[in-house]
Amino acid sequence: MLDNFPFYLILIFAIVLIMMVADKIKVAYPILLILAGLVITIIPGIPSVEIDPHFIFLIFLPPLLYEAAWSISWKELWKWRRIILSFAFVVVFLTALSVAFVANYFIPGFGLALGFLLGGIVSPPDAVSAGAILKFVKVPRTISSILEGESLLNDASSLIIFRFALVAVSTTQFVLSEAAVSLTWMVIGGIGIGLLIGWIFMKFHKYLPTDANMDIAFTLITPYIIYLAAEEVHSSGVLAVVSAGLYLSNKRHTFLSSTSRVRGYNVWQSLVFVLNGLVFTLIGLSLPAITAGLKTEGVSLYVAFGYGVLITVVLIIVRILAAYGAVITTLIMRNFIKVADGGRNPGMKGPFIIGWTGMRGVVSLAAALSIPVYLNNGNPFPQRNLIMFITFVVILLTLVVQGLTLPYLIRKFNLISEEEEAAQQLAYNTIKQELAEFALTHLESNYGQALAQQPVLKKMANKWKESKLLNEDTDITAECRGIYLDVLNQQRKWLIKKNKKDEAIDESIIRRHLHHLDMEEEKLKFM
Template sequence: MHELPLFVGLLALVTALAAAAERVRIASPIVLVLAGIAISLVPGLPNIALSPEVVILLFLPPLIYASAWNMSWADFKASFTPIFLLAFGLVIFTTVGVAWVAHTFVPGFSWPLAFVLGATVSTTDPIAGTAIIKQMGLPRRVVVILEGESLVNDGTGLVVYRYAVLAVTTGQFVLMEAGQDFLLSVVEGIAIGLGLAWLVRQVHKLTKETPVVETTLSFITPFAGYLLAEQWHVSGVLAVLSSGLYLTLRSSEYMSRRGHLETMGVWNVLTFLLNSTVFVLMGLQLREILFSNAQYSPGTLILYGTIVSLAVVIARFIWVFLIHYTPRLFISRYKHVLVPSLKLVVVVAWTGMRGVLSLATALALPLTLSNGSPFPYRGLIIFIVYCVIFVTLVLQGLALPFLIRTLNIKPDLQAEQNEIKLRIRLASLAIEHLEAEHSMNDEVSDEVLSVLKHKYEARIDRLRLRQGGNKRKNINESELRETRRIQLGIIQLEREEATRLRHTGEHDDEVLRSILFELDLEEGRLELEEK
């Protein structure tokens, strides 16, 4: 327990660095990797080690569930073919390619060990890549493909990883049996996840309008799915993945408004903390890992890490270009299986960052074999994985904006225009409803209708300005900006007064907290409309 204050302090430092990175528009995972390296250089810090089982259970289920929760099922289906080719085909291709490179160039690496390494670095974690791509305004299809790939390939890579580790620890591996077990593990894991998701949905219906319970259920679900699937010796990863996709698709049907908002806030914090914790732990263990590889010179370690990193990068380029161009040689209707232009193909090939999941699976390698002897080359595998993360996440991540500018890829404005059209449509629908359903209602005064209609007309005016077309005669940009400035000023005035009343204790604190929450929502809505 004496190490806990140190760990909390380091976590606070990493959080501050991530906040600073946000200001200079650098993706936080890049900062976390660099922070982990910096932590390892501080003399006198202890080595905080977790058992492999704890690493797997604490980090993988919630991170995979969070990724599934943030994925659009409609976008996923629309880009299913390229996602499937990357999430399954590329994972196998990378695993085999890296295994061959490791077996060939790293002395002592048996084929099972080489496949463990290949499976560990085969899955992408493009949080940094997609964050940069969104900032650069690239087509939505590119973002969806990269997010969908990282979501599904976690399941593929971790199932392959599981069988590779089993082959090393037990010394037994039969390809036919492993293939059958793989298929059963996939199907049964998905079935368990969907069954659990259906059950959770029914429970949510009973707890609607209880945000704390709704948030707690969302937190429990990934762990329950993973443990249940592992109890049946099937893929816990795919159970978590399938339950997350199902529940996010139905979330608006069974979750309350406030429950949904609070759940998203909790998961955003949890995901950041998990990512930060992994890299802090890695920094605290990196010196020990280097010590465990004392038989290798620093140059040799860097050489092995560089070779494997290049293999990962090259394998992705080869596969991405193959799936983009090969189908067109045989089927003329496949004009662009992946993305519509060569420039975007290069971006997809470049954006293959490895991150926290690769690191977590490396840390989760068993300490011993079934006969009690140490797991061979465990320290070297973890070091090589860290090198791959550094090359693909830090170096490629930092170079991605420069690559996009060099290729002269223009921002895609169509997605923003489509969003504006949708918001205008919804606001217009509200006005039509007011006129059709309430204009002749004696119980509703003309003043009330006028205020409500003005609210939606002002919203349409702001959207028209963003759209670039002044289609309403009463639109005036300066007046709208002044209106927004006044509204924000009033919100700030109300917030200050509510805060003062909380300090004086003149009114019920719970009521005041509810009012402050509503003011935050209103301010957020105004800021979103102005983007």
């Protein structure tokens, strides 16, 4: 490991550069990273990289899921709970079942159990890929909420299918009653353990004498402890992490200080940035080991690639049909129960976009790599290398084909109208005015005497009075924004120059002022 340490440092540096290029050319970075991983493997002298699936599951999965749970809106998740749950569980199961029958019929040596195992591996779409693509285009909040909510849960359902199929292939036995009990425990136990440990950590934050650094340290270890505890008792570690993340996110303002929230956000953004970059590069780097195993079994790469294309087509078709099926079901059920946006016609474009956002990623690769080399009786695991290769092809094709075409389709469909954008801006400005009015009323009602005596409070009140009079027509213009940014940059230069000239001044004071300028620039992004 230490011998290859310079290689990993260079790899992280290359990942950052690739992400910079991706932002520049408006392409989702997972696409470039996986392709870069493939290119790196053909460079002479590059160390071979063997990916431990347990390493991926433990190191990468808990923090990525935990951060996603903190980022999602609980209100939106609950609003679209029916369609999110249907995609996360029902659609994943139907996808795995469809793959099982197709593999059984077209791929020699694949029984239904082995096909179901492959289906469980490739059924969950990857949230990171979709999120990276949607960053460059505008989509309705409905679609983004559904995709975010689905991504939190589909990993758990697919891994549950994978575990049961693995048992069926390894032991050639499948007892329905035992499977039902095990499934129930995995779901209920995972959610229960996550909520319990999340509640305990919330009390740690709230009652222990922590500061921002300690709070951040707690948030970093929380997902790992929850995942390990749930997996130790054979429940779903994924569901445990997700449930804890949702619970703590909803309670964040009750046990974390503002300093902890601001600093923690920055730390987590950096951590997720590095983890996502590494994991997609590792996917590309894994190809030589996969193809080497395929050659030992005498399977043609051309034929194996054809199987991968077949399974990819099945995945795309099933997801698109499921998206339109969800629309039809909603249109029918809104006559009997209350559904979200029940009076609105969802149209035909939105479901297609949801169906097309089915890129696969890290969970599929980790599940494929975790297939044991030998069965319980000592025989080699059937079709192991072919399953891993098909999984790699599915990841590659869905990322490249769907990932590159999705932004074009979203722009072509023009899902967000000018009227909808204007309505969103109007709602934002209305809340801004009402918030200023509330603050001013509270200050005048409760602190009238202090308001008359304290100049700082008078300044605050004047600011809120001005904000109260603002409307949507007084938004900061591009010219004003540019001037303000120039002033901030000139202030930075002045502070840096003063710090160099005046040796007696404490540099920490200069840094505090520089940080204030950074915060002003961040606020400008939301004006």
